[in-house]
Amino acid sequence: MTEQPASTSASYAEAGVDTAAGDLAVDLMKSAVSRTHGPNVLGGVGGFAGLFDVSFLKLFDRPLLATSTDGVGTKVAIAQAIDKHDTIGQDLVGMVVDDIVVVGAKPLFMTDYIACGKVVPSRIADIVAGIARACEETGTALVGGETAEHPGLLGPDDYDVAGAAVGAVEANAVLGAELVQDGDVVIALASSGLHSNGFSLVRHILAKNSIGFTDHSDAFGGTVGEALLEPTRLYTTPLLRVLSEPSLAGAIHSLSHVTGGGIAANLARVLPVGSWVEVDRASWSPSPVFRILSDLAGSSLESSEGTWNLGIGMFAVVAAPAADRVIAAIEQDGIPAWSVGTVSTSTRDLTGFEQGAKGVDGGAVRLVGSYAN
Structure with missing residues (x-):
């Protein structure tokens, strides 16, 4: 055979x-x-x-x-x-x-x-x-x-x-920049931490400081790796609730997920050309993980605004009369939310602003002031 x-x-x-x-x-x-x-x-x-x-x-x-x-x-x-x-x-x-x-x-x-x-x-x-x-x-x-x-x-x-x-x-x-109007309020939704962006920089910083992921750190509140693995906050269900709430119909004009590219660039993508926003750093205090990593890197929080979310995972651009109600509705789901700025379409010098990103000709955004302690 x-x-x-x-x-x-x-x-x-x-x-x-x-x-x-x-x-x-x-x-x-x-x-x-x-x-x-x-x-x-x-x-x-x-x-x-x-x-x-x-x-x-x-x-x-x-x-x-x-x-x-x-x-x-x-x-x-x-x-x-x-x-x-x-x-x-x-x-x-x-x-x-x-x-x-x-x-x-x-x-x-x-x-x-x-x-x-x-x-x-x-x-x-x-x-x-x-x-x-x-x-x-x-x-x-x-x-x-x-x-x-x-x-x-x-x-x-x-x-x-x-x-x-x-x-x-x-x-x-459909939400988008075309709905955004002069005077709209920009609302920040808190992140749970680093989410899933900027980890190449995180790993570089830890390596330069000879810190291992299994090391215990009082600053991180336990094992370094476990602190860094804090999972990404999910925004879909709370935002869908707001969008379906009859009393808030049409209140949200655009949303921005703060991922790769950082804070200003992602917000600029959902603003119309010719508009601008100054995001007030003093309106929030970045989470401890960002401060720890910045200190280890010997750099400022401001220098990582194009890499990390620094405590903001999502932006909602909202009609001004509904801003407080939208914030309250989001916070009912356990997500801290707050106003960080106002959309303007007035003519001004936009030097120093981030204008559009990832192929989108959007609005202009820059962060101003100092972070709250």
Whole structure:
């Protein structure tokens, strides 16, 4: 009898890919993923494609789909260094889904992608469980994903995560710079910490000071890595509540998610050309983590305004008569919010202002004054 060649799976195992580990990872994450599924999700977990029933869009006058994709950058290096993987998924959802709500859309579903050097089922399950929890919190169905093992390209403990989401909004409810008017109030929504931007700088600062992620630090209030892994605050559900509140209909004109590029650049993207805002630093005190890192770097907080959020995770540009009510509604969800400036369309010298960003010809923004202690 002729000897049969080795099976494809055996050859793959010799190459460093463990399909059995991948199957176990799926089994471990199934329950967490299933909890994000409502009646609109068809087919459950494990299909080649996720199915989502959008029949409800027939009720829209002009439905628009909104989509976003992102990752969490080098924050994953800290999760890997301290072997803590149950929060990085929330960071991913925050980076993706909170971009969807910026245009006024309700997120519908999300997919994720994890590339790793070696599938460790419990690690993958922790990552996906974090994604699923955040999807539940934001009302987003996690309808699919992929875990890809890349031996030889990534180390055994290395991984990266990315995701994409889709939302829907009525065309006449889209938020944007074109709605912003002279006299609108700019409201800041507090961040929970660094969120998922500027970690290359964080890692550089710690390395220069010979500080390890597993080191205990009184300044950080515990292990350095755990403090830095504080998950990204999620803004979608509170903002959707405000947007759907009849008494606040039309109050929010634009939203800005403060991510890569920092404070001024992200706000400038959602202001109309010809408008400007001076953001008053004295209206808030940056979180301790930013002060600690700035002190370690021997630099000022101001020098990192284009890299870190410094305590502001989202901006809402709001009609002035409704500003106090919008702040109160946001704070009911446990998110500190406050006024940082006023939009103006008057003519002035814009030297020193950040004007537009990421290909957007927006308004002009600069930060003024000194931070509160």
